[in-house]
Amino acid sequence: MSTIAATEFLPLVATGAATRDFMVVSLHDVAPSNQQVANTIVSELARHGVSVCSLLVVPDYHHQGLSTRNQEFVSWLRALEADGHEIVIHGYFHERPRRAKESLHDKFLTRFYTEQEGEFYDLGYDEALSRITRARDEFCASGLKSRGFVAPAWLLSKEAERAARDAGMEYTTRLHKVCDLRAGDEFAARSIVYSVRRNWRREISRICNATLFRYLEGRPLLRISIHPPDYSHPTVWRQVTAMIEKAIGSRTATTYQDWIAQQRLRRGM
Template sequence: MPVHVSIHDVTPAWAAEVDAALQACAEVGIKPGLLVIPNYHGAWPLDEHPDYARRLRQWQVAGHEIFLHGYYHLAGADRRAAGPAGQAAPRGLRKLWAQKVVSGGEAEFSDVDEAEARRRLDDGEAVLRRAGLEQLDGFIAPAWSMPPWMHAVLRERGYRYTEDHLHVYDPAAGAKRASVVLNYASRTPARLWSSLVYCRLARPARRLLPARVAIHPADMRHAILRKEIHGLLRWAVGDAVVPARTLVEA
């Protein structure tokens, strides 16, 4: 089955780590998709980093897919006044799972209502347009977490690709496919080692399902994960390394 490789959290805040991940991919001939955050944690607006915007344009021209990856990549950031009636933000166990289990308070689109989600999509798209990135290959929510009503919002906007922990989607076509995602977690030693074991054990699932290799910049700060990522990329390149939307059609 095909494999897609991506680098998450592409922002000037993680410039050195993103460069390290790109280099690891280049060593095996992979051009990963890039998940770009317009204003990381509200402190790294891309508009104020024209040199990094220029690099993003160069990467896109070189053949890297560009995905909008939230706006702040932070839960609860800059909550604005309520807009027109729409779907409510998730609450209770769904919110707890997104913010405390699968992320360290960074599941941004699990913490907004529909009006705020639309505003952040508008703002994020505008920032990337000003950076010269006219073509977006999809939207991927931080921590792969967003409420089900987001699919209709993405479909209205013509998005052809999104994903969560278990599936890949073409919102515009109303299509989805199960997929296995291989990624590491480094917030605690326990998460680091458990994710390392998981990525080794989950590789055979590629025989049945399309696979996604997701590299996070923080991974590159740990020697053991750098080594694992190099091995995982060599494993990935043994099959077709494809554009993201191809996974939905696999």
């Protein structure tokens, strides 16, 4: 990809920020059912210096109905996108029915690590391609420009990743890395994320993330992944905002699509 093509592909982050490290704050599981709290989170992030973030939007969250049929929700997303936020396709249904004869490893990942939401964990190519292209087309018809795909819980089969690439997605992310699907590059970048379903999960998350944040402070890309329920737990939310306030002094808040664009330009692509 030429430099001209790269700038056409995505808007470049401010040149003055090129010498700084970056932070991507992503808000996951965005759907009409949680629009109110999601909007509050976006406003709170702005108050703490994060002017843009990546919004991971579920096309039909838990089969509750197409997100794009809710005009108030779509208008809200379009306004955010116009302000520089990014709209990312996040699965399709965001749920995975239990399978017969699952291995212990499968059960751990799909029932304990995530609560039956690993939709793309073992999805075959054809079905993955169908769901991703359907989401892409629905978002496009609603005036939303989605260039990235992130699987629920970052559980993405090899076949589903190939489907995302063939569907025209420019990138995906996993728990430990960001993947440029066009260039074939992978960037090590562990995300900070919380599990808040149980008291013990919240406490372990807070302890582990405090250590993880210190470990990641020297890395060029800091990723903080937020889910709407995080906001309802004061101790979790205080830690999230404290990390953001500490990081924003030396980092530029950006989106995944803009960060990928800059990496391509740095490589002369």
